Amino acid sequence: xxxxxxxxxxxxxxxxxxxxxxxxxxxxxxxxxxxxxxxxxxxxxxxxxxxxxxxxxxxxxxxxxxxxxxxxxxxxxxxxxxxxxxxxxxxxxxxxxxxxxxxxxxxxxxxxxxxxxxxxxxxxxxxxxxxxxxxxxxxxxxxxxxxxxxxxxxxx
Numbered sequence: 001x002x003x004x005x006x007x008x009x010x011x012x013x014x015x016x017x018x019x020x021x022x023x024x025x026x027x028x029x030x031x032x033x034x035x036x037x038x039x040x041x042x043x044x045x046x047x048x049x050x051x052x053x054x055x056x057x058x059x060x061x062x063x064x065x066x067x068x069x070x071x072x073x074x075x076x077x078x079x080x081x082x083x084x085x086x087x088x089x090x091x092x093x094x095x096x097x098x099x100x101x102x103x104x105x106x107x108x109x110x111x112x113x114x115x116x117x118x119x120x121x122x123x124x125x126x127x128x129x130x131x132x133x134x135x136x137x138x139x140x141x142x143x144x145x146x147x148x149x150x151x152x153x154x155x156x
Contacts, residue, residue: 055101
């Protein structure tokens with residue numbers, strides 16, 4: 001039941017009924033992670049969505065070979081890895097445990113099995129995922145615009 005409650009706090013799953021959330025939550029695995037553990041590297045195959053129950057996770061972007069920059073530090077209630085539920089592309093960033101954490105993992109294979117058997121649930125979840133990705137794309141676009149504008153201002 002706790003997993004289902006946490007699941008419904010995630011924007012892409014917030015429109016689910018309690019029963020639908022329980023169906024997905026039943027496939028989520030709780031994982032304890034020690035600080036400094038690498039969860040996954042950038043450009044490696046992705047196969048899971050993660051939700052942070054407790055702790056902190058750093059999302060890392062490789063700048064040059066052997067050097068990464070922390071893009072964001074995620075905390076309890078945040079999620080990451082959602083793109084791996086949709087496509088088969090490599091991870092766009094890496095993830096490292098900043099502080100001892102407990103995370104919930106939803107594997108793509110389990111997720112697909114659930115959705116294959118429930119068309120209405122699949123539609124709700126996909127709408128939620130698209131909405132989440134659109135919000136993140138808008139945020140990234142705004143960040144790029146700010147950096148471009150900073151460059152123009154700096155040149156004057």
